[in-house]
Amino acid sequence: MKTFQGRVVAPGQVTAKALVSHGGLNTLASFQNALQFGDKQAKCGDQNNPDLYGKPMVGTALCLPQTIGSTTGGLVLYCAAAMGRQPACMLFSKPIDSLAAAGAILADVWVDSVTMPVVDSLGEEFLNYVKDGMTITVKENGIVEVD
Amino acid sequence: MAMILNEEQQAILNGSKGETMAKVMKTLVMYGETFGAERLVPVTSKYNHLVTSFGLKVMSPVYDLMAQILDAGVSSSQKFSVDPRPLDKNVPANFLQNLVFNKFMYTKQDFYEDQLEKLGLMNEDAFSCTCYMDEVGNKPQKGEVLSWAESSAVVYANSVLGARCNRNSGIIDLMGSIVGYVPEFGLLTDEGRKATWIVKIETTKKPEAQLLGSAIGMKVMEDVPYVVGLDKWIGNELDDSACTYLKDFGAATASNGAVGLYHIANLTPEAVELGESLIAEGAKEYVVTDAELERVKNEYPVIWKNKDATPKLCFMGCPHMSLQQLKDWTDKVEAGLKEAGNKKVLIPTVFTAAPGVLKEFEKTPYAARLKATGVITSYICPLMYMNNPLCKKMPVITSSNKLRTYTTARYYTDDEILAQITKGGKN
Numbered sequence: 001m002k003t004f005q006g007r008v009v010a011p012g013q014v015t016a017k018a019l020v021s022h023g024g025l026n027t028l029a030s031f032q033n034a035l036q037f038g039d040k041q042a043k044c045g046d047q048n049n050p051d052l053y054g055k056p057m058v059g060t061a062l063c064l065p066q067t068i069g070s071t072t073g074g075l076v077l078y079c080a081a082a083m084g085r086q087p088a089c090m091l092f093s094k095p096i097d098s099l100a101a102a103g104a105i106l107a108d109v110w111v112d113s114v115t116m117p118v119v120d121s122l123g124e125e126f127l128n129y130v131k132d133g134m135t136i137t138v139k140e141n142g143i144v145e146v147d
Numbered sequence: 148m149a150m151i152l153n154e155e156q157q158a159i160l161n162g163s164k165g166e167t168m169a170k171v172m173k174t175l176v177m178y179g180e181t182f183g184a185e186r187l188v189p190v191t192s193k194y195n196h197l198v199t200s201f202g203l204k205v206m207s208p209v210y211d212l213m214a215q216i217l218d219a220g221v222s223s224s225q226k227f228s229v230d231p232r233p234l235d236k237n238v239p240a241n242f243l244q245n246l247v248f249n250k251f252m253y254t255k256q257d258f259y260e261d262q263l264e265k266l267g268l269m270n271e272d273a274f275s276c277t278c279y280m281d282e283v284g285n286k287p288q289k290g291e292v293l294s295w296a297e298s299s300a301v302v303y304a305n306s307v308l309g310a311r312c313n314r315n316s317g318i319i320d321l322m323g324s325i326v327g328y329v330p331e332f333g334l335l336t337d338e339g340r341k342a343t344w345i346v347k348i349e350t351t352k353k354p355e356a357q358l359l360g361s362a363i364g365m366k367v368m369e370d371v372p373y374v375v376g377l378d379k380w381i382g383n384e385l386d387d388s389a390c391t392y393l394k395d396f397g398a399a400t401a402s403n404g405a406v407g408l409y410h411i412a413n414l415t416p417e418a419v420e421l422g423e424s425l426i427a428e429g430a431k432e433y434v435v436t437d438a439e440l441e442r443v444k445n446e447y448p449v450i451w452k453n454k455d456a457t458p459k460l461c462f463m464g465c466p467h468m469s470l471q472q473l474k475d476w477t478d479k480v481e482a483g484l485k486e487a488g489n490k491k492v493l494i495p496t497v498f499t500a501a502p503g504v505l506k507e508f509e510k511t512p513y514a515a516r517l518k519a520t521g522v523i524t525s526y527i528c529p530l531m532y533m534n535n536p537l538c539k540k541m542p543v544i545t546s547s548n549k550l551r552t553y554t555t556a557r558y559y560t561d562d563e564i565l566a567q568i569t570k571g572g573k574n
Contacts, residue, residue, distance in 0.1 A: 009181055024368055029553050035205050047450050048552060068405040071198050071296040074316025075209055082208035097369055097405060102316030105177045109170055110212060
């Protein structure tokens with residue numbers, strides 16, 4: 001087991017299986033199919049992301065450097081959370097970007113029933129170490145355990 | 148770090164203007180604190196711009212949130228423009244595609260447009276991603292602080308107009324405008340506007356705007372590039388031609404990466420004013436050559452089921468075309484058809500532009516000439532058309548790198564598109 005310390009953007013505690021994107025997550029391209037056509041697993045629709053394309057994102061510990069692309073990104077994440085199609089948590093190796101932060105904060109402030117812990121600044125080593133399917137535990141204080 | 152709020156802001160956060168307004172303020176404060184903002188600064192532009200223009204049934208959480216805002220009697224002090232409408236009967240679609248558009252996808256369009264009108268939509272034509280065009284009328288001044296979203300508009304406003312705006316998400320755009328303040332961080336600060344990449348253009352010909360933007364976006368991601376050597380190809384003046392190039396270039400940097408601001412040496416306002424002092428210490432370097440652009444283009448995945456399929460539709464205008472672009476393309480399409488001995492385009496082709504731009508275009512002789520070639524003009528967002536799963540299966544071509552990124556549309560350069568639509572692909 002290896003432990004990483006990050007910064008808490010949205011608080012919470014969760015354990016989930018890792019899903020790793022080494023490139024930026026294009027939120028709109030990744031989630032739009034899932035939201036639009038009732039894919040409860042939220043399979044990633046971003047053709048430019050070979051790590052995630054076609055893989056279910058719901059309930060995973062989504063590990064990524066940052067999000068990229070359209071400025072609908074935050075509201076797409078917010079909608080995913082409001083509809084229960086969000087990852088279990090989002091873990092960023094870099095400092096979080098403005099779109100992902102907006103999505104996490106909108107979900108935290110405006111959606112009552114959902115907790116999606118978000119931790120950023122986990123470092124490049126985190127993304128190099130973590131692999132799909134590893135068990136990840138996120139603690140309230142931003143500690144991330146990878147097993 | 149906790150932000151320092153003034154008396155008015157703190158009172159709103161404490162509920163002086165009601166619970167909904169307090170939640171709006173809380174959202175903005177959390178957003179600012181995430182990025183180390185120390186304060187909120189006033190939004191100073193005349194108009195706002197929102198990214199969410201589509202009444203997609205599944206986006207009901209957004210409409211519920213809008214309803215909460217309206218029910219609380221809160222409205223924006225600024226009027227606003229918004230991204231393009233998703234539907235237009237002029238754009239080719241078969242019976243089943245229309246059924247999906249009208250009965251399953253955009254069933255909330257009228258409802259949502261009613262919400263937008265109540266919140267302060269500028270006018271019924273204020274639907275375009277290129278709100279900064281003169282014909283639309285939402286063009287901020289240098290130094291003004293914005294609460295905009297729409298990645299292509301934000302990067303244009305920052306880079307070409309010298310306004311100051313972060314890459315805000317949808318909903319955050321509206322919230323900043325409602326409160327009248329945005330957190331001061333990132334691209335709102337002098338430090339955040341410094342370039343951390345130097346991009347050297349060493350091509351032997353004018354680089355395709357959307358391809359160059361894609362290459363730079365993929366390389367620098369969210370960073371600010373300082374581009375050297377592009378003025379050799381697009382000049383030292385922000386004339387119509389340069390602005391059009393930068394519109395398309397910027398949209399590709401923002402969608403293929405997450406660029407919110409670029410500087411073009413000797414051309415964009417801050418680069419002209421401040422020169423290389425805009426480059427941060429330790430900036431990385433990226434050299435763009437013909438071979439590099441070819442490499443980037445060749446790596447785009449083609450996700451058509453049949454890679455050799457004959458294109459069924461061509462979209463141009465993501466972001467929306469300018470008036471001059473429509474005129475230039477009229478000339479190009481006519482010349483291409485003449486050379487090939489054809490009368491009409493061989494692939495159904497749609498050019499998209501802002502409603503105001505299309506109205507101006509209709510006043511020119513070019514409109515009838517373009518119509519005669521078979522090209523259709525429309526105000527829609529091609530991306531929203533392509534979201535239809537039945538359209539997604541169609542082999543669609545485009546020279547928009549933004550459309551390529553978000554949909555199954557296949558990218559070709561402008562010259563290749565021209566050859567496809569006028570000569571069936573033969574150069």
